[in-house]
Amino acid sequence: MKVLVTGGAGFIGSHTVERILARGWEAVVLDNLSTGLRTNVADGVRMIEMDILDDRLLDLFTRENFDCVVHLAAQTAVPYSIDHPDTDCQINLLGLVNILEACRKTGVNRVVFASSAAVYGNAANLPIIEETTLYPGSFYGLTKCTGEKYLKLYSQIHNVEYVALRYANVYGERQGDGGEGGxxxxxxxxxxxxxxxxxxxxxxxxRDFIYVGDVAAANCQALIAPKVAANRVYNISTQxxxxxxxxxxxxxxxxxxxxxxxxxxxxxxxxxxxMLSNQAAVASLGWNPVMPLAxxxxxxxxxxxxxx
Ligand SMILES: NC(=O)c1ccc[n+]([C@@H]2O[C@H](COP(=O)([O-])OP(=O)(O)OC[C@H]3O[C@@H](n4cnc5c(N)ncnc54)[C@H](O)[C@@H]3O)[C@@H](O)[C@H]2O)c1
Known part of the structure; x- marks a missing residue:
């Protein structure tokens, strides 16, 4: 299986690439290196330095014929989104649409999308389940929640299969201190x-802290979970x-x-x-967080x- 990881030079992306390789699949990274580092990318993995908004994206997809995409590239800083909602919207929504257009035109089998607990805002009932009404309290949360809606319509109108994962507070090796959950x-x-x-x-x-290796494992499980588990949203957390x-x-x-x-x-x-409920992911994706916090x-x- 040939998997494109957008944002693969970043924190979660670089761990996801490692897990993909460990499963014997092929990983290709697309990253503009705005916050990611080339040195984060595992040896031997091809890295294409490109922006997700780039016009040449479709040519790349046509040439490479990816089976699946893990879409992690994003503007990830909540305070930045408050001060620069236009840039946040451009990267997190127009960037996503650019990826989805390339996916539908080249017959990509499945897209795994990095959403966030930020879609919930200040939810009262814990653990938060996926059906909870969404009240994002930042433009970042709003672009993630709108991104999920784009995925849903793309699956309905264009048959592009997706799994959206709402990560809790991710931590681990190679995390920068600028983005979410820092x-x-x-x-x-x-x-x-x-x-x-x-x-x-x-x-x-x-907070509900989850180890980055567990998140990377969830991304991989989401790629291969049965069709009945697709076109849905899951919390990825330790609960x-x-x-x-x-x-x-x-x-x-x-x-x-x-x-x-x-x-x-x-x-x-x-x-x-x-705290996010992880029961849906445990039941449907065949995934469990395994890393103890200490x-x-x-x-x-x-x-x-x-x-x-
Ligand atoms: N870290 C967390 O706690 C957390 C929680 C919830 C959701 N997320 C989501 O997970 C994903 C990965 O986040 P991360 O923490 O690894 O952040 P990160 O900043 O380490 O990784 C993002 C990567 O995307 C790249 N990128 C950014 N804009 C790009 C563009 N326009 N074109 C191409 N590449 C671009 C960056 O260079 C970087 O390598 C993001 O979508 C983020 O919103 C993260």
Whole structure:
């Protein structure tokens, strides 16, 4: 199977490429290197430096004849989307449409799309299930939620099969500190540099942290899940709540050094508790998150230490 991974030089993309290779499939990366790094791409994998908005995308698809696409390339920073909704919309929606047009015109079998927990906004009932009404609180969340609707219509009108995955807070090796869910990478860097960790509010706020290898495995499962599981949206999460205080404690254990916490006023609009149900993905995709948080944080810390 020949799989195109857009955004494959990025954080989740580079882990996804590794999993694709481990399964014996062929991976090709398309990335404009705006936040990704060529060095993230596994040895021997072809990387095409191109923007998803590029007019030459269809020529590339025609030439390469991809079986499937994992579409991860995106503008991923929530605050940036608030200040630059036009650019966010261009990359996350027009970019997606450009990919979908190339898919339908060249008969790609399935598209796996990176959506996000940001589509839910401040949902009251936990764990959040996929049927929950969507109230994105940022333009980033809005482009992800609109992207899902494009996928649905493309499947209905043009028969382009898709699986959309709403990732919770992803963490792990090679994460940058600019995009979504960066609290782990920010804390890891600060701890390494012996700086205090800024915690907004009382630190009791919880998130659903999922290891990037588990997300990459979900992307692969979504490529091969049976047809009845396609054309649907799934949460990809651990269905576990971890407080920011607990996260700081686990990281301090991984680093084997004390952590200094600097409590700041809570930020307006911050969600207090978040946890996504993963039951649909477990039942239909044949996927399970396997990495314990302490072990995942340990790997993240030691990989950063090695890279600096
Ligand atoms: N990291 C998280 O916690 C998280 C959570 C939910 C959803 N997501 C989604 O997962 C996907 C991957 O995110 P990530 O955390 O790996 O981010 P990342 O920034 O590491 O990866 C994105 C990649 O896309 C590339 N890219 C960006 N714009 C492009 C364009 N116009 N054309 C071609 N390539 C482009 C970047 O260079 C980068 O390599 C994104 O769609 C993101 O919205 C991430």
């Amino acid at each position: 609290v782990v990478s920010i804390f890891t860097r600060k701890l390494y540099q012996n700086q205090s960790l800024s915690i907004f509010g009382d630190g009791g706020q919880t 576990t709540q971890t407080s920011v205080n607990e996260l700081a404690h686990l990281l301090s254990q991984a680093a084997e050094k004390p952590v200094h916490k600097n409590y700041m006023p809570a930020r307006d609009g911050d969600i207090y508790h978040s 072990e995942g944080l340990n790997r993240t810390y030691h990989s950063l230490k090695k890279s600096l």
